[in-house]
Amino acid sequence: MNIPGPEPQEDGGIGAVAAAGGLHHYQLRLHAEYGPVVRFQLPGAETVVSVADPVLLEATAGIDKRPERLFQFLEPLCEAGNLQVLPADEHTPWRRLMLSVLAGRPSHERHFPRFTALATALADRWAEQAGHGPVELQKDLTGLSLRMICEYALGGGVTDPDGVVTAFEGVLTEYLGRLYGVPVPGTREERARRAEGALALLRATVDRVVAAHRSGGRTDRSDLIGALIEAGERPARIRDTVMVTMLAAHHTTGVAVSWTLHLLGRHPEVAERVTDELDRVLGDRVAPEYADLMRLTYLEMVLKESMRLYPPGPYGARETTEAVTVGDYDLPAGTTIFYPFWAVHMNPDHWPEPEKFVPERFTPEEEAGRPRLAYVPFGIGPRGCEGAGLAMAEAELVLALLLKRFRFRHAPGHEVIPVERFVLWAADDIRMNVSPRARG
Numbered sequence: 043m044n045i046p047g048p049e050p051q052e053d054g055g056i057g058a059v060a061a062a063g064g065l066h067h068y069q070l071r072l073h074a075e076y077g078p079v080v081r082f083q084l085p086g087a088e089t090v091v092s093v094a095d096p097v098l099l100e101a102t103a104g105i106d107k108r109p110e111r112l113f114q115f116l117e118p119l120c121e122a123g124n125l126q127v128l129p130a131d132e133h134t135p136w137r138r139l140m141l142s143v144l145a146g147r148p149s150h151e152r153h154f155p156r157f158t159a160l161a162t163a164l165a166d167r168w169a170e171q172a173g174h175g176p177v178e179l180q181k182d183l184t185g186l187s188l189r190m191i192c193e194y195a196l197g198g199g200v201t202d203p204d205g206v207v208t209a210f211e212g213v214l215t216e217y218l219g220r221l222y223g224v225p226v227p228g229t230r231e232e233r234a235r236r237a238e239g240a241l242a243l244l245r246a247t248v249d250r251v252v253a254a255h256r257s258g259g260r261t262d263r264s265d266l267i268g269a270l271i272e273a274g275e276r277p278a279r280i281r282d283t284v285m286v287t288m289l290a291a292h293h294t295t296g297v298a299v300s301w302t303l304h305l306l307g308r309h310p311e312v313a314e315r316v317t318d319e320l321d322r323v324l325g326d327r328v329a330p331e332y333a334d335l336m337r338l339t340y341l342e343m344v345l346k347e348s349m350r351l352y353p354p355g356p357y358g359a360r361e362t363t364e365a366v367t368v369g370d371y372d373l374p375a376g377t378t379i380f381y382p383f384w385a386v387h388m389n390p391d392h393w394p395e396p397e398k399f400v401p402e403r404f405t406p407e408e409e410a411g412r413p414r415l416a417y418v419p420f421g422i423g424p425r426g427c428e429g430a431g432l433a434m435a436e437a438e439l440v441l442a443l444l445l446k447r448f449r450f451r452h453a454p455g456h457e458v459i460p461v462e463r464f465v466l467w468a469a470d471d472i473r474m475n476v477s478p479r480a481r482g
Contacts, residue, residue, distance in 0.1 A: 045091060045371050047072070047081035055083030064462040066356040069094070069382035078389075079369055082380075087112055090359070090378040091368070094385040096392060096415035098369045102379050103415065103423040105360040106130040109378045112359050118241065119213075119285045122278035126286070133424070139273050140283070140428040149264040150435045154332045156193050157436060160186060161443045162329060168448065168476050176453035176473040179303055183440070184296030185211075190436055191291035195266050195284045196251050206247055209240035210288060216240075248281045291429055293465040294354040295436045298419075301352035302345055302441060304472045305399050307452045312401060313445070316341055317479070320446050330442045335435060338442060343401040345437055349419040350387045351399060354465045357382050358421050383418055384466070392416045448476040 051057060062068035065084075069092060072080045078095035087109055093099050113126040128136065143149050164186050168177055188207050196206070216237035228236070255267050266287065270280045306313040319340045324330055330338065358381040366373045373379070388396040392412055393403070402408065409417075420427035427433070444450075452458075453473040461469045 045079055045081040046076040050083055050089070054085050054088070056085050058083070059085065066384045066460070066462045066466065069357070069385045070388060073382065073385045079371055084378070084380065087378050090380045091373060092380040092382050093368060094382050094389055096386060096389070096413040099381070099386070099415045099422065101366055101368050102360060105362060105379070106133060106424040107361045107363055108425060109359050109361040116286065119289065120282045122276065122282050125282055137424065137428060139269060143264065143266050143269045144429045145431045146264060150432060151332050152264045153194050154439070157190050157439055158329050158443070160189050160193065161440045165444060165447050169478060172476050172478060176456070176475050179300035179472040179474055180297060180468055181471055183300045184292060186440065187296035187436065188288070188292040190295070191288050195287055196248065197265065206244065209243045210292070212240035213237055213244065214289070244285065245281055248284050249277065252277055252280050287429065290427065291433065295433050297354045297465050297467065298345065298349055298433070298437050299440050300472050302348035303444070303450050303474065304458060305348050305351065306344070307450045307474055309399055312344060312399070316344055316445055320442055324442070324446060328443065328446050330439060335438050338438060340401065341438060341441060343404040345434070345441065346404045346417070347399060347401045350393070350403070350417060352460065352466050353383045353387060353419045355421070356384045356462055356466045358425070360425065381418070381422060386416065386418055389416070447478065449479050450474045450476055
């Protein structure tokens with residue numbers, strides 16, 4: 043492969059990624075220097091090919107294999123085989139089942155009132171804190187989204203939801219801390235013991251909920267566990283599916299909402315247009331109904347533009363199972379193809395002045411004029427995120443409720459720095475002051 047890229051280094055690329063400030067920043071730099079197709083060293087995968095042009099990505103969109111080594115960090119959550127790297131013949135029916143639940147309106151509507159109650163509880167807490175210092179958006183909003191996905195995946199079968207949230211955060215802290223070298227208190231043995239205990243609690247909790255579903259004969263297709271039971275999935279696979287769903291949803295929704303509020307704080311004229319739409323659609327109501335989301339068109343445009351600038355998951359990867367031609371390059375079977383979502387979203391050939399926050403990029407007319415894969419916040423092809431529709435509904439609900447009740451201003455002197463921590467995080471959170479706004 044005569045693909046441009048930096049010279050190989052003995053450290054496997056670790057130093058170059060670190061010097062750039064993380065893998066997402068490294069990708070932006072590589073594609074700016076070498077063009078839309080780049081060869082580079084990725085720690086844990088030797089040499090990979092990164093593609094940042096949406097037209098060229100089309101040649102890879104049908105690939106249904108992930109490189110196993112890059113997803114090994116998820117193995118502790120999976121006892122029935124790592125769900126993220128299932129072979130295509132096993133993955134396809136499992137994905138079809140997941141989409142039948144996660145992408146379905148009945149599922150969203152069924153859980154919407156409980157989602158609203160959880161978001162309202164956070165808003166009430168913020169209302170009490172107003173005037174007493176800034177809130178930490180990412181901490182609070184990822185906590186909210188974890189509670190929402192616990193409710194979605196486990197329903198009312200959990201007697202201690204706060205304990206589940208604490209356990210899951212403990213597991214994430216340990217395993218993602220290992221992946222990214224984030225300092226975690228305690229010795230390695232102490233951390234491992236804490237993580238194992240938290241993981242055992244989570245598995246036991248999910249097992250109890252699954253057992254209750256079986257004894258109750260529930261087969262509601264808007265219910266994730268019920269659908270998995272009805273499909274005949276074995277208990278270990280059901281448990282793993284619930285755990286991985288919680289992992290994915292916990293990060294993406296809360297992070298997307300926090301970056302959106304950050305951008306609205308930097309662009310008060312856009313925030314005013316959002317609140318005007320909310321007042322027009324909701325009137326004196328402080329929270330939307332599910333049907334209202336279809337009418338909040340500008341809010342959706344704002345959320346999409348936020349996820350373009352700050353995609354919750356900054357990259358993906360596939361492995362070719364046969365030779366593939368990408369532009370001028372022939373890639374043999376076994377090639378790891380890297381999807382740098384942030385670089386795709388910042389490609390100036392398809393996004394004029396890409397660093398600017400312009401929600402109007404997502405009018406129907408503008409969307410129709412771009413390549414299909416120019417915007418890929420939830421991934422590409424048969425391995426794309428099954429929960430994209432649910433995540434959008436959750437995020438729009440939370441944004442609508444919060445922006446109807448509050449004005450958001452950045453805490454003076456607080457610098458927001460994006461860093462990669464499995465998702466696109468802020469190094470020291472996003473601290474904003476909230477103040478009540480008049481209704482109507």
